[in-house]
Amino acid sequence: MTTRRVATKVEIPVPETSNSTSKRKTQMGPAPLAGSPFLPTLLEAVLLAIYPATLLFGSLFSIIHPSTRVATYLAETQSYDPSHAPSYFAKKSNVFNVYFVKVGWFWTTLAVAMLIFSHPSLGPPLNPRVTKRRLQAGIRYLCITAVWIAVTQWFFGPPIIDRSFKWTGGQCQMIYSDHPADMMEKAEMSDVREVFTHAACKTIGGQWKGGHDISGHVFLLILGSAMIWLELLPAVLRMEGLREARRIMTSDGLIRSASIEADVQLEPASEPHGYGVWGSLLVLGSSWWMLLMTAAYFHTWFEKFTGLIVAFGTIYAVYFLPRAVPAFRRIVGMPGV
Incomplete structure (x- = not known):
């Protein structure tokens, strides 16, 4: 009686080449840094x-x-x-x-x-x-x-x-040059004329005093x-x-x-x-x-x-x-x- 041989397929893993590895990384995107x-x-x-x-x-x-x-x-x-x-x-x-x-x-x-x-x-x-x-x-x-x-x-x-x-306590003050000491006093103005900007204070002859600039x-x-x-x-x-x-x-x-x-x-x-x-x-x-x-x-x-x-x-x-x-x-x- 003759015995029949059956061929068995064996897969041997082949290491990835550098080209295939880089290709896969490219597909996955750059690695996080x-x-x-x-x-x-x-x-x-x-x-x-x-x-x-x-x-x-x-x-x-x-x-x-x-x-x-x-x-x-x-x-x-x-x-x-x-x-x-x-x-x-x-x-x-x-x-x-x-x-x-x-x-x-x-x-x-x-x-x-x-x-x-x-x-x-x-x-x-x-x-x-x-x-x-x-x-x-x-x-x-x-x-x-x-x-x-x-x-x-x-x-x-x-x-x-x-x-x-x-906000830090500054205010516009007028300079009275006729005073012997050039005393600085707060400008007497109504609420409507209250000076809120440096430019406006300078225009009326005053100066910023106090506060943080x-x-x-x-x-x-x-x-x-x-x-x-x-x-x-x-x-x-x-x-x-x-x-x-x-x-x-x-x-x-x-x-x-x-x-x-x-x-x-x-x-x-x-x-x-x-x-x-x-x-x-x-x-x-x-x-x-x-x-x-x-x-x-x-x-x-x-x-x-x-x-x-x-x-x-x-x-x-x-x-x-x-x-x-x-x-x-x-x-x-x-x-x-």
Whole structure:
């Protein structure tokens, strides 16, 4: 009797090759990363640290330098006596204060507009075509501008700076120059004519007295220049610490690199960056210098500190918070993405 042999099929597992492994990972999506989307990268933190360091250096200079130690500081004007000012830049009439800081948002707006419409990473240079990157950069600018208006210009009436001054006990006082001691007295006004803004008080010949006055110069110079830096650097520099190292939270709740949302069709070109970058750098250099002069010659420590905090809070809300909030990020986007 013949025995019939039956062949048995045996499957031997074959190790996955690197190509098949990478293909599967690509299908599953990038692996989640460590790090918090709420925090800046190390390079961003170093960049932002320049601002408090500048304020600290300028404030220490005002205490240590002989020219400021012998000068008379006038609390009511938040500056040194102009007749014996320790420096040209200690006078509110200096050309940089009058033609740059006083109209600082104009120069900030001009720098941002030049960057948006001239840099190839945001769209065709000198071409008015609206791209996604240009639209989102414009939205970020409008968000920052809205806060600038609310803090320094108008907030359903007096701006936040003037409101905070009144809330902390400040008031408009008249100066009677015919009095031997130039005694300050509260302006006698009806409730209808009560002065609520610094500008109105100055117009009627009075001065702010008492209360806490947030440094508008510090707020303006930090807010505008930080916005330009955070728009400019990710677009111009291909540095990992300014681009790929940023962490974002995706809609599935995982933390990933910001590079996964990059638009490969609009990567920074290798051609020259143009006048938009140079114009921005000019505004940035002037802003830093005037911030240093403000730190050295104007306002108290606490007034400068609150100006810094309000500016940093605004920058965080527009440039860092969206990394952790996908719905918000879809509206305002991220520079360089």
